[in-house]
Amino acid sequence: MASTHRVAVIQWQIKELDPEYNHKTACSYIREAAAQGAELAVLPEYHLSGMVPTDPRWAVQAGETPQYLSSYQALAKELQVCIVPGTVIERHAAPSQKEIFYNTAYFISNDGTVLGSYRKKNIWHPERPHLTSSGPEHHVAIDTPIGRVGLLICWDVAFPEAFRELIADGAQIVIAPTYWTPHDGSSEIRAYNPDCEGLFLESTITSRCFENTCAVVFANAAGPSEDFLGLSQITLPVVGPVAKMGTEEGFIVADLDMAVVEAAERNYKVREDLKKEDWHYVYRHTQR
Template identity: 25%
Template sequence: MSTLQSSDETQEFPSITVAALQMEPRVGRKTENLEVSLRLIDEAATAGAQIVVLPELVSSGYVFSSREEAFELAEAVPGGVSTQAWENIARQRNVYVIAGLAERVGNKLYNSAVMVGPEGYIGTYRKLHLWGDEHLYFEAGDLDLPVFHTPLGRLAMIICYDGWFPEVYRLLAMQGADIVCMPTNWVPMPGQADDAMIMANTLAMANAHVNSLNIICANRVGTERGQHFVGNSIIVGADGWPLAAPGSADRQQILYADINLKASRQSRHLTTFNTVLRDRRTDIYDPMLGTGWQLPRY
């Protein structure tokens, strides 16, 4: 695990241990997927993790054969079987859980992430930017980019392809987010060399650096109905450097890192003169990118 500040600072503002839980969901096998997720959460909590992040659509699997199959595998949030199971273990193990699932709202489906903690259900995020065949099954997200205030800091959620849009990270940073939790199902990108860092990790590092955000990316592994997934889960610190190096490309594992919020917030100052968020030219462009959102007071 990484240490981000001196022992004196650690005592003043303790580190938070976080974990990215990389696993291989099986499409259609909700009971099996949920059992594996609970086992990994329990293992991470035993190792000291306080925040754990699971992959995208971890309860259902990803490659649906039809919208009917996606609808059958979706569930209510909160109140569905997966959310309830994650709530229960979060209470039992005193841990915050962020996990991806297919959410059913009437006749609509969303590719969503849920956050639960020792206090129960906290909130939901719905994927804003759909990828590939997701357009056949899901509605685009309609809950904006919420930041949830918890005893462990200001937590946000995004999902997979959302990470290709710098506006997403900037708006979360402008709302005071400390940690961005990303359930994801990364696939190979065109032109990717076998021995190079995957594009998703490069993007996570760049966006962490320019927004002073800690980012926890939990990817899946395996091949599902012909679609290969690349693993390489990563935890990136607010300075843009990996706290937990990219994970395996093909096996289940848990990555751990320590995050200190005081040190993370201090890292926003690159030099005596430069802080990226402060140095923005808001006389040239809208500070909240035209969303109409108000700058928070924090």
């Protein structure tokens, strides 16, 4: 049976290499969102330290990730709200003894339990010298208090295959923490359209909702419009964004009506086709 969930997306101008400030800011917004009835709060990608891997402090701060994750678990339990704390950078020792870094998103339940995590698979080109992809690992959906959820991160949104694999595993809501700016467009393509990256996000997020009969919860960084896109939003098929921000700092809370997702599926029958034994692509929808 369809249900409605109160969801918050949070965005602010992340201070590079200042995890204490960013964590405090995030917790304050989460508390405010919970006071407005939010059942889920989602933060942006790189929300603790930003993406500045050439600074030695960035690697040091990546080793401090567990303490912040524990803090979010305690906050989730206290407020009885689910939290996706954007993404955090995790430092790992590889067999070669060379340290590697993953960009990881977690889903924390409203009782403080970590229900699942996801390491970014599609690494944006400038990130590739510094981050390690999850590679061939499958995209796996997670059972949560708000339904079956899939996690993606930023540039993953560009790949319909990522969505399809999550939908094939039963996800009805896809959550995407992001740090996407106007400068992700080269000077060459921005000469054609200075707002090409905003157009990319606006059109792609809604398209993914339609073509997968799913909801998308998208949280981006915010700040001055010359450097940030914002556009954090809660989007459904059929109706598009039910709530959307500009480049301002803050948060929005909106109702995510899953009856719309069910109506879209009855009309478009995407999941029904994915379940067919003679489905002509290699992925299948699991029986959920």
